[in-house]
Amino acid sequence: MSVLGSLALWIAFFTGIWGAVTGFAGGANGRTDLQQSSRRAVFALCLTLLVAVFSLEWLLFAHDFNVEYVASHISSNLPIFYTWSALYSGQEGSLLFWATVLSIFGSLALVLTAPRHRVYLPYVSAVVCVVAVFFVTVMLFAANPFARLPYTPIDGRGMNPQLQNPGMVFHPPMLYLGYISITIPFAFAVAALLSKRLDVDWLVAIRKWTILSWLFLSIGICLGMWWAYVELGWGGYWAWDPVENASFLPWLVMTAFLHSVMIQEKRGMLKKWNLGLIFGAWVLSIFGTFLTRSGVIQSVHSFTQSPVGAYFAWFLFVAIGLLTVLYLTRLPLLKAEATLESLVSREASFLFNNLMLVGIACTVLVLTVYPLLSEWITGQKIVMKPPAFDFVNVPLGLALLALTGIGPLIAWRRASIPNLKRQFAAPVTAGVALGLIVLLLGMRQVWPVITITLAGFVLGTVVQEFARGVRARHRQYGEMYPLAFFHLMARNRRRYGGYVVHTGIVLLFVAFSGMAFKVETEASLKPGQSVTLASPYGWTYTFKHLGISQYDALNRQVTAGTVVVSRNGKTIGTMVPEKRQHVDSFGRPTFEPSTAVAIRSDLREDLYVVLGGVVGGSETAVYRFTINPLVWWVWYGGMIVALGGVIVMWPGGTVGSNRVATGYAAKLGATE
Amino acid sequence: MNVSRRQFWGMLAVGLVGQGTRQQPAPAPLPGAGPTGTLADPDRVGRPLEPITARDNDSGIQAIEKRLQCTCGCGLDIYTCRTTDFSCSFSPQYHKQILSLAASGMTGDEIIAEFVKEHGESILMAPPKRGFALFGYFGPWVAFALAATGMVLLLRRRSRRGGASLAAAGERPVRPAPTAEELALVERELSRFES
Numbered sequence: 001m002s003v004l005g006s007l008a009l010w011i012a013f014f015t016g017i018w019g020a021v022t023g024f025a026g027g028a029n030g031r032t033d034l035q036q037s038s039r040r041a042v043f044a045l046c047l048t049l050l051v052a053v054f055s056l057e058w059l060l061f062a063h064d065f066n067v068e069y070v071a072s073h074i075s076s077n078l079p080i081f082y083t084w085s086a087l088y089s090g091q092e093g094s095l096l097f098w099a100t101v102l103s104i105f106g107s108l109a110l111v112l113t114a115p116r117h118r119v120y121l122p123y124v125s126a127v128v129c130v131v132a133v134f135f136v137t138v139m140l141f142a143a144n145p146f147a148r149l150p151y152t153p154i155d156g157r158g159m160n161p162q163l164q165n166p167g168m169v170f171h172p173p174m175l176y177l178g179y180i181s182i183t184i185p186f187a188f189a190v191a192a193l194l195s196k197r198l199d200v201d202w203l204v205a206i207r208k209w210t211i212l213s214w215l216f217l218s219i220g221i222c223l224g225m226w227w228a229y230v231e232l233g234w235g236g237y238w239a240w241d242p243v244e245n246a247s248f249l250p251w252l253v254m255t256a257f258l259h260s261v262m263i264q265e266k267r268g269m270l271k272k273w274n275l276g277l278i279f280g281a282w283v284l285s286i287f288g289t290f291l292t293r294s295g296v297i298q299s300v301h302s303f304t305q306s307p308v309g310a311y312f313a314w315f316l317f318v319a320i321g322l323l324t325v326l327y328l329t330r331l332p333l334l335k336a337e338a339t340l341e342s343l344v345s346r347e348a349s350f351l352f353n354n355l356m357l358v359g360i361a362c363t364v365l366v367l368t369v370y371p372l373l374s375e376w377i378t379g380q381k382i383v384m385k386p387p388a389f390d391f392v393n394v395p396l397g398l399a400l401l402a403l404t405g406i407g408p409l410i411a412w413r414r415a416s417i418p419n420l421k422r423q424f425a426a427p428v429t430a431g432v433a434l435g436l437i438v439l440l441l442g443m444r445q446v447w448p449v450i451t452i453t454l455a456g457f458v459l460g461t462v463v464q465e466f467a468r469g470v471r472a473r474h475r476q477y478g479e480m481y482p483l484a485f486f487h488l489m490a491r492n493r494r495r496y497g498g499y500v501v502h503t504g505i506v507l508l509f510v511a512f513s514g515m516a517f518k519v520e521t522e523a524s525l526k527p528g529q530s531v532t533l534a535s536p537y538g539w540t541y542t543f544k545h546l547g548i549s550q551y552d553a554l555n556r557q558v559t560a561g562t563v564v565v566s567r568n569g570k571t572i573g574t575m576v577p578e579k580r581q582h583v584d585s586f587g588r589p590t591f592e593p594s595t596a597v598a599i600r601s602d603l604r605e606d607l608y609v610v611l612g613g614v615v616g617g618s619e620t621a622v623y624r625f626t627i628n629p630l631v632w633w634v635w636y637g638g639m640i641v642a643l644g645g646v647i648v649m650w651p652g653g654t655v656g657s658n659r660v661a662t663g664y665a666a667k668l669g670a671t672e
Numbered sequence: 673m674n675v676s677r678r679q680f681w682g683m684l685a686v687g688l689v690g691q692g693t694r695q696q697p698a699p700a701p702l703p704g705a706g707p708t709g710t711l712a713d714p715d716r717v718g719r720p721l722e723p724i725t726a727r728d729n730d731s732g733i734q735a736i737e738k739r740l741q742c743t744c745g746c747g748l749d750i751y752t753c754r755t756t757d758f759s760c761s762f763s764p765q766y767h768k769q770i771l772s773l774a775a776s777g778m779t780g781d782e783i784i785a786e787f788v789k790e791h792g793e794s795i796l797m798a799p800p801k802r803g804f805a806l807f808g809y810f811g812p813w814v815a816f817a818l819a820a821t822g823m824v825l826l827l828r829r830r831s832r833r834g835g836a837s838l839a840a841a842g843e844r845p846v847r848p849a850p851t852a853e854e855l856a857l858v859e860r861e862l863s864r865f866e867s
Contacts (some may be wrong), residue, residue, distance in 0.1 A: 061684065084684065234748060234756040241747065340831045348827055357821055363812040370808050377802045385741065387798035388805075392812050414680040522755055524723040550712055557716040579758075581716040591760040593718040612758045613721040617714030623720045 002067050002146040005055030005087055009140055012048040012099070015041050016133035023126025027194060035122040039110055040310060042125045045132055046103035053100050056093060060086050069093060069145045075158035076585035082159055087171045088176065089159060091308065091463030092291060097173070098289075099135035101180045109184050109209070117205035123191030124184070125462045131183050134315050142307045142524060145575035158555070158590040161582050167227030171220055173249055178217030179285040182250060184209040184474040186282035189275055190323075193330045200265055203274070208649060210261070214254045215645035221247050222638030225489050233595045233610050235520065240389040241500075245368045246288030249361050253281040256357035259350050262494075264345040264411070267336025267347060271499045272327075272352070275334070279323050284361075286316055291368070342414040349407040356400040394447055398454060402511050404502050405431075405458035408465055424462050443512050448513040455506045462499045462506075470497070502642030506639030514605075514630025522624045524615055535567075535627050537604060542566040543575075548619045557581040561611045565600065575600055577611035577623070608629040705867055727780050736770055736780045740787055741797050749797050 026034030054068070060083050065071040073086045073093070087096040106128030110121055139145060162168070185206035190201035204550070224244065225237035238244060257277040263270050288618025290312035340347055366373065367384040374382040434456030435449060443449055473484035489496045510524040517536040525531060525545035532542050547561040559579040565572050575598035582590050600607040605627050612622040711717065712793035713779045724781050727733065742763045750770070754763035766787075787795050799805040 051825065057684070123760050148689070163864070234752050237746065272679065338867050340827050342831055343827050351823060351827070352820070355816070355823060359812070359819065361817050362815075366812070367808055374804050374808075380804075382805050383794060384799065384805075385807050388808060391798070391809060396812065396816070520755075522724050524721070524730075548711060550716065557713070559711070559713075559717045579717050581718075589716075593716065595756070595758070610756065613717050613719065614711060614714065614754065615723050616720055617711055620712065620723065622724060622758070635728050 001056045001062070001064070004147060005052045005146040006144070008048045008052040008055065009136055009144075009146070012045050012052065012103075013133060015044045015048060016129045016136060018464060019045060019129035020126045020133065022130060023124075024194075027122035027126065029190070031401050035125075037059055038122055038125045038129070038484070041102065042106045042110055042128055045129065046107045049096070049100040049103050049132075049136075052096055052145075053087065056096060059086060059361075060084075061592055063156070065154075066148050066157050068146075068147045068149050068412050068672065071153050071156045073147060073156065073159055075078075075156040075555065075590065077583075078156075078159055079554055080303070081169065085163075085172075086273045086541065088172050088648040089168070090145075092139060092143045092147075094172070094176070095135050095139050095308075096145050098176055099132050099139070100179055101177060102135070102593060103181055105181055105184055106132070106187075109187070109506055113205060113225050117201060118195060119195060120191035120202060120205060123194050124187040126366060127187035127190050128183065134311075138308050138311045138490075142311055147297055155584045155586060158582060158584055161556075161580060161591055161594040162231050164582075165227060165231045167223055167230065171223035171227050173220075174216055174223055175220030178215075178220050178247070179288065181209060181213035181216060181644050182254070182282050182285045185213065185278055190326070193275070196330065196333060198271060198330070198333050199267070203265060207261075210254065210258060211645060211649045214258060215253065215642060215649065217247065217251045217254065217644060218638070219642050222635070222642070226635060229631070230597060230599060235518070235608050235610075237630060237631075240364075240367075240386045242368050243288075243292050245364050246284075246291045249365055250281045250284040251290060252348060252357050252361040252364070253277055253284060256354045256361075257281065259357075263350055267345065271334040271336060271358050272331065275327065277354075278359075280358075283316065283323075284365075286312065286319070290316060294449050294654055297399050305397075315319070344410065344415045344420070346407060346410045346412045346415075348401065349410050353400070353403050353407055356396065358405060360393065360396050360400065363396065364389070367392065371472055391402045397509070398447070400455045401451070401458060401506070404505060405454065405461040408461055408499070408502075423464075424504060427457050427460030430460030431455075432465075438537045445516050448516050451509050451513040455510050458502060458506045463502055465499055466496070469658070481613065487646060490652070493650050493652075497644050497647030497650075498649055501641050502644075503642055504637045504639070504641030507633050509531070511630045511633035511637055514633070515628065517629045519627065519628040520624060522612070522622065524580050524620055526618075526620045526621045531623075532626050533627060534633070535605060536629055539568045541625075541627070542569070542609065543623070543625055545621055545623070548614060553580055555584075557583060559611070559614075559621065563598070563609055563623070565607060573600060575607065575609050577609045579611055579613065600633050605629045721758070727774075728767070730774075732780060733767075733770060733774060736783055737767065738773075739784060739797055740766065740795055741768075742766065743791065745794065 011608075019038045022034040022041065023038035025031065026036075026038055059067050059070050059075060061080075063070065063074070063076050069090055069092050070086075072088045074083055078086075081654045086093065088094045106125065108171065109124060109128070113121060113124075145286070188202050188206045188209075192198050208567070221244075224247065228239070229235075229237040257274060259269050260274055260277065264274050286656045290309060293308050293312065316645075342348070367389055370384045374380060395562075405427060411419060415423075435453030436450050436451055443452075466488070470481055470484045471486045473479055474481060475490055477487075479487060519533060519536065521531065521533050523531040524545075524646045525543075527545060527547040530542050530544035534540050542565070545565060548559060548561055550559050552558070557580070560576050561578075563575045563577070565575055577598040577642050578596040579593050580596055581593045584590050595610050595612075598609040598611075606629075608626040608628055610624040610626075611623060612619055627655070677704055720831055738749045740750045742748055742750050742753035742760065744757070744760045744762045745754065746760065748756065749791055750763045757763070761853050766800075770783055773786060778786065784796070785801045793799060799808075801809050816847070
């Protein structure tokens with residue numbers, strides 16, 4: 001099977017090169033035979049890479065430990081669910097996953113693109129082939145998933161215990177899907193430049209892909225946060241780790257693009273900027289992969305240092321160079337069709353929104369590579385860690401949150417003072433009221449108070465927009481309010497789906513502010529002993545240790561502590577944190593013992609208990625108890641962001657728009 | 673191990689679908705793990721720990737530890753590392769050192785300074801706000817302020833230029849009723865607005 005897999009990679013390599021050459025040549029010369037050949041090459045590339053994936057999964061499930069990748073990432077007693085996910089848990093497998101999914105997306109783009117946009121497809125297939133060939137090249141020459149060992153171990157090393165978690169089954173694929181799918185809008189952007197068709201058409205062609213990519217990134221980032229929270233045991237969900245930042249950067253740039261593209265569609269402005277954003281998002285997606293795999297920046301996520309970093313660095317260097325040349329040569333074709341009429345307009349607010357998003361992305365990028373930058377300039381390495389990131393980014397994030405509420409309130413083209421007063425009155429009142437309430441309740445921390453005030457303002461904006469839209473439909477069509485709400489969303493998915501996303505973002509910000517109120521303590525408890533911890537809400541939790549139990553389960557040896565929890569003297573439940581020693585099929589320990597956190601969640605706060613160990617082999621357990629306020633709102637916020645993204649992406653809306661257009665035409669006709 | 677095609681697809685299906693629905697059997701406890709005070713297999717719990725005292729939980733000690741980074745490579749502060757990664761040998765040692773320095777009468781800042789003397793400024797969770805680090809802390813805000821100012825000035829100039837060319841084009845006569853062409857324009861604009 002490894003021979004089949006290796007052969008498939010070589011066939012993919014040559015097929016991809018053929019597809020790239022014929023795509024560019026066919027597009028440039030208008031040769032339909034070459035264009036067809038390139039199209040078929042993408043499908044063939046997809047097929048061969050699927051064969052490679054099939055081969056690797058076969059080797060994993062067959063436990064062929066003579067294959068280095070298999071021996072390094074699984075063991076005979078690994079649960080089958082994780083054997084599947086071993087495909088992308090390692091360097092080589094994840095490269096194969098990337099190339100395969102890219103070829104699938106490329107094939108889908110070729111099949112699903114509307115006929116009026118087919119003019120871009122030769123270049124799209126060429127770009128997809130180029131990127132896929134790059135990943136195949138890295139596999140063939142630096143990180144081959146089918147490489148064999150000179151011997152066959154009796155069992156594999158097993159999977160890192162931290163990866164044996166449902167979150168890690170879904171988080172990497174979601175993130176990869178987000179990274180990879182950025183290549184499709186990028187390919188269309190390159191196609192638009194090469195074909196010199198730079199009107200709004202290419203934007204319409206990539207609309208769903210852009211939102212899909214953003215949606216995958218959003219879900220992937222949230223799943224990563226969830227995994228970090230439930231698995232790593234440190235009690236947080238975001239640590240500004242370089243690999244976390246690598247996923248955040250393209251997300252920020254894509255978010256900026258999703259906003260500024262509306263200006264180009266409606267007013268024909270920001271053409272140069274939008275192209276720059278798409279290129280930037282793609283470059284950042286590859287750069288993120290470079291960061292993860294090169295080892296230039298230390299990270300708990302990093303794959304082992306390997307020569308693939310050099311490949312990625314060169315690829316980025318060449319790609320940025322070529323894109324810059326292409327962009328500069330097409331600048332004369334990217335003139336705006338309209339001009340800004342007023343600083344107080346939605347166009348201007350979107351520009352400031354873009355400034356914030358791209359600016360935060362630049363900030364995160366600079367702070368992430370600060371060790372390299374500082375060493376290069378001063379000779380001394382300075383590492384910016386979470387406190388520094390928070391110091392810089394919290395105010396910037398709050399400014400962005402404010403803009404989230406301001407933007408929708410300002411009219412297109414020009415907003416008058418009376419209009420602004422009318423628009424801002426209710427949301428500002430809501431924000432100030434909420435801020436005063438939390439102050440009266442005793443909250444004095446500056447950033448959380450500002451966050452909640454701004455949250456009230458933004459939510460006020462969203463509620464006002466929905467209320468006005470629903471009231472208008474109710475008056476115009478006589479619909480009952482729930483039906484009017486549904487039709488409002490259905491008729492303008494982009495706008496109102498966007499408001500749903502904004503609501504999710506607000507919840508996330510509020511949830512993040514809860515970490516300012518985290519409390520924790522550690523204790524060593526004999527069976528029957530307890531410890532108390534006061535919640536920021538005012539009540540007191542009592543944690544009573546009952547005892548330790550030890551047993552074997554699946555591929556691990558478990559030591560579990562049982563803790564009974566009471567709130568203000570009333571028992572509310574039992575929590576069972578664990579220490580796990582993973583073993584291979586011969587019972588030999590693999591990796592250091594890991595902790596499995598016990599978490600008890602409700603809407604207000606999470607109780608988070610970690611079993612550190614025991615004292616002197618006895619049942620006296622050492623625990624860390626933490627109270628994390630508002631964590632559930634992180635997951636709710638993430639779900640609402642994803643829901644908003646799905647609403648925006650949902651196809652349809654033409655029936656409603658036809659009806660509205662007819663209605664307007666009829667009304668205009670009645671005035672004659 | 674030789675696996676047939678049928679076995680392979682079967683295992684894949686089980687892995688993707690069956691795992692979530694299958695009930696896990698109840699784990700059987702090891703003998704001697706009851707209330708005897710002794711665990712049957714202490715080795716599987718990792719390194720033995722020492723009892724936690726009130727000094728360990730002192731909020732001042734916690735605050736000092738949260739300003740210092742563990743040097744094991746985890747990227748976490750000393751407090752979080754030693755209460756999360758129980759295999760780390762660095763953070764427990766640093767914790768003991770901090771307790772000892774605090775017991776000798778040193779203040780929090782003096783303890784921090786002592787660690788910096790021993791390990792360099794890289795031991796700090798937040799680099800001091802001086803030298804090249806200032807660029808990292810304040811550079812983004814300065815850049816934002818400059819970019820925002822530049823954008824306002826540029827947009828103001830462009831919006832004035834745009835307004836002047838509209839005025840130069842002269843006023844259009846107001847039509848009393850829309851033509852078919854204008855209705856078609858409205859329809860086109862509405863369909864773009866709706867999407």
